[in-house]
Amino acid sequence: MSNERPTNNTAPNDTAPNNTAPNNHKQLPIDSDSFDSLATRGLRLGLVDTDSAEFSLWLQAEARGFHSPRLSDETIADQVRVLADRRTTGVWDESAADAASPIASVSSWPTELTVPGHASVTSWAISAVTVAPTHRRRGIARALLEAELRTAHALGVPVAMLTVSEATIYGRYGFGPAAMGADWTIDTRRAKWTGPAASGRVQFVTLDQAVAAGVELNERVRLDTPGEIGFSGFLWERKLGIHVDDKTQAKQLRYVRYDDADGVAQGLAIYRVVEIPEGGFTHTLDLQYLVTATDDAYAGLWRYLLEIDLVVEVTASLRSVEEPISWQVSDYRAARKKDERDHLWTRILDLPTALEARRYGVPGRFLLEVADPLGFAQDRVLMTINATGSALVVPFDGAVPDDAAALSLSINELSALYLGGISAVLLARAGRITELTPDAASAVDLSFRSAVTPRLSIWF
Ligand SMILES: CC(C)(COP(=O)(O)OP(=O)(O)OC[C@H]1O[C@@H](n2cnc3c(N)ncnc32)[C@H](O)[C@@H]1OP(=O)(O)O)[C@@H](O)C(=O)NCCC(=O)NCCS
The missing domain is CATH 3.40.630.30 (Gcn5-related N-acetyltransferase (GNAT))
Structure with a gap:
């Protein structure tokens, strides 16, 4: 575990995202903003080495967080072997009776997410989000989640994703339900x-x-x-x-x-x-x-x-x-x-890279005004889909081009639409997206909807 205050973290929009899996996801120092904000509450945010004895305590804390029984030594040995690839993060409370055991956990890793058109995009999978019942509702999960998003962004990963225990937790971080089960x-x-x-x-x-x-x-x-x-x-x-x-x-x-x-x-x-x-x-x-x-x-x-x-x-x-x-x-x-x-929730962190990674049903032009309160993907972009279904997405501050369908929406709704399983017309009717030109949502559906219903066959 690292106790050092990190110094070289990046803020939203400081890096140039790409679409290749990073290989340094375990080495990047812990997020300094969340480290500082938890430190003011007497808590320490740190990384856990999966080879260390601390990892066993982290695994037990995660099991406790999900109300699972204590893990046997055999299961721990198995997990040490197969979870070595993950970036493992914990929060410790030095004032607790059992100060060695973390009071919060999260685990993450980059992996490929299939997007429409037999394509995939590197995504930041977030798992094992737990906060001990003794420390709930003090903003610890928020510190962990925001740190994960900043870390993924700093690594150039354009999308984050998770499978959720409750549908009410992750909208506040910009996630939208993209694949149902x-x-x-x-x-x-x-x-x-x-x-x-x-x-x-x-x-x-x-x-x-x-x-x-x-x-x-x-x-x-x-x-x-x-x-x-x-x-x-x-x-x-x-x-x-x-x-x-x-x-x-x-x-x-x-x-x-x-x-x-x-x-x-x-x-x-x-x-x-x-x-x-x-x-x-x-x-x-x-x-x-x-x-x-x-x-x-x-x-x-x-x-x-x-x-x-x-x-x-x-x-x-x-x-x-x-x-x-x-x-x-x-x-x-x-x-x-x-x-x-709802099963898989996605969260776009970088508009051009994410939107250009997938293919689209029919050619079209879209002016998207995207609101992102956390700042990662707040932008106004022009998206041009060519005859082969590939998209080019560029920042745009001019008037809406005559041939473009324009919409205003939050990053949650765009993330929900991303895999092609959710109807933009439905979201417009629900008041979740605003059409700035007539029938813009129908045009989005023609291009964005996937012929294959999105699905994820596992929990992670
Ligand atoms: C869910 C959990 C991680 C939340 O941790 P926490 O530290 O209490 O959450 P925070 O204090 O950071 O809360 C952040 C926000 O989420 C909300 N929130 C937290 N847990 C929530 C829940 N279970 N349902 C709805 N909203 C929740 C808080 O009200 C708060 O809202 P605000 O930002 O509008 O004020 C924790 O309760 C837990 O470990 N639960 C059991 C395991 C679990 O379900 N993990 C999620 C796996 S997908």
């Missing part, structure tokens, strides 16, 4: 398969085979869906039931792989089957993860899951809000969305 429940007694017949086979695989297939498949399909992120290591192994102290649940997991007619792995499902209490030997199949590279694999795996004997219900969490399975069973009402909610 849904939990589905399917009544297998009503859901007779009417979809296409798959050409390949489903087979059980070992944990090692599931790791190999999953990592390869995730990487292969990542660019197909806006909102997905590059992930392996800890996030992937957690999906497979590794790195959890709850070994009972991990033991119940089954892994099945779908191989196409040529024997090439095209899909993987991770699930567990749980007996329904007093259910007369009936079960629920809890689909924890499904990744497919082809529609054939999607059909093959879903049919397999729906037709398992003694299973009367399939539940699937964190799926897309639109799933082909609705159209592949005999009763449309057999597949229901149990819960639909």
